[in-house]
Amino acid sequence: MLNKISAKNRGIIFIISEAFFFALMSTFIRLSGDLPVMQKSFFRNFVAVIVTAAVLIKKRENPIPSKKAITPLLVRSIAGTMGILCNFYAVDHLALADATMLNKLSPFFVIIFSFIILYEKVSFPQIVAVFIAFAGSLFIIKPGMNSAVFASTLGLCGSMTAGLAYTMVRLCNKRGAKGTQIVFFFSCFSCLFSLPYLIFAYHQMTLRQVMFLILAGCSATGGQFSLTEAYSSAPAKEISIYDYSQVIFASIIGFFLFNDIPDIWSVVGYIVICGASAVMFIYNNKSTE
Numbered sequence: 001m002l003n004k005i006s007a008k009n010r011g012i013i014f015i016i017s018e019a020f021f022f023a024l025m026s027t028f029i030r031l032s033g034d035l036p037v038m039q040k041s042f043f044r045n046f047v048a049v050i051v052t053a054a055v056l057i058k059k060r061e062n063p064i065p066s067k068k069a070i071t072p073l074l075v076r077s078i079a080g081t082m083g084i085l086c087n088f089y090a091v092d093h094l095a096l097a098d099a100t101m102l103n104k105l106s107p108f109f110v111i112i113f114s115f116i117i118l119y120e121k122v123s124f125p126q127i128v129a130v131f132i133a134f135a136g137s138l139f140i141i142k143p144g145m146n147s148a149v150f151a152s153t154l155g156l157c158g159s160m161t162a163g164l165a166y167t168m169v170r171l172c173n174k175r176g177a178k179g180t181q182i183v184f185f186f187s188c189f190s191c192l193f194s195l196p197y198l199i200f201a202y203h204q205m206t207l208r209q210v211m212f213l214i215l216a217g218c219s220a221t222g223g224q225f226s227l228t229e230a231y232s233s234a235p236a237k238e239i240s241i242y243d244y245s246q247v248i249f250a251s252i253i254g255f256f257l258f259n260d261i262p263d264i265w266s267v268v269g270y271i272v273i274c275g276a277s278a279v280m281f282i283y284n285n286k287s288t289e
Helices: 006-030 037-059 069-094 096-103 106-117 124-139 149-174 179-200 207-233 235-258 265-284
Strands: none
Touching: 006 037, 006 069, 006 096, 006 207, 006 235, 037 069, 037 106, 037 179, 037 207, 069 096, 069 106, 069 149, 069 179, 096 124, 096 149, 096 235, 096 265, 106 149, 106 265, 124 149, 124 265, 149 179, 179 207, 179 235
């Protein structure tokens, strides 16, 4: 059925699907309760290892990328793991919509890291959009105004490391690594990174917590594959704006499940960041016309 619609509409459907899956992932992470973020990270990535390994076996693909892709893959994995840990901490300690919106600053960090690492040109409107987005994040973080500044700052750091990770994914692709190889390598690295903590500081879990973490892993894997399919169907400049639907999903879920009600300053921050993203979306489409 999806094959009968245009590539752009197919991309939009998958990017909204990705946003929904990642909103579910954050929900299940929070529902899993008071567990160390390292333990949550392990189970989230362990499910991805199993699924991507099955895909690699089915497609008979080599899980080991070329040697020239190893270094950027390692940087991508370190940055991605740090991003997950920071994001999970933010999800546990902030309103779900606040944590989600801070995480959605990662595309703006991609612009910065692409300039530094990939030597890609940055236009003046892109620079302005980055500064506006960061200004918007301050309305969510609210420095000095509440006790959640530490969690908000970690959420911002998580979006920064995620931006670095996404930049390195592009470099990995340029060096011949396939999407499934990248996901498999990253997931294995994250599991191995968390394993020592799991062995020496494991926290006993109830069956309910285990189920929520498995569901978080399944949701994250669904989001990862939806994201891959979305950007394989249509250019990022045509569909990236729809990724902010995750904030809508997170707001609805947070309100009904956790009684999360963002304050007026957070709402202002959402508007500013989404506005900056909309400006970038319009600019990117006009610049290629």
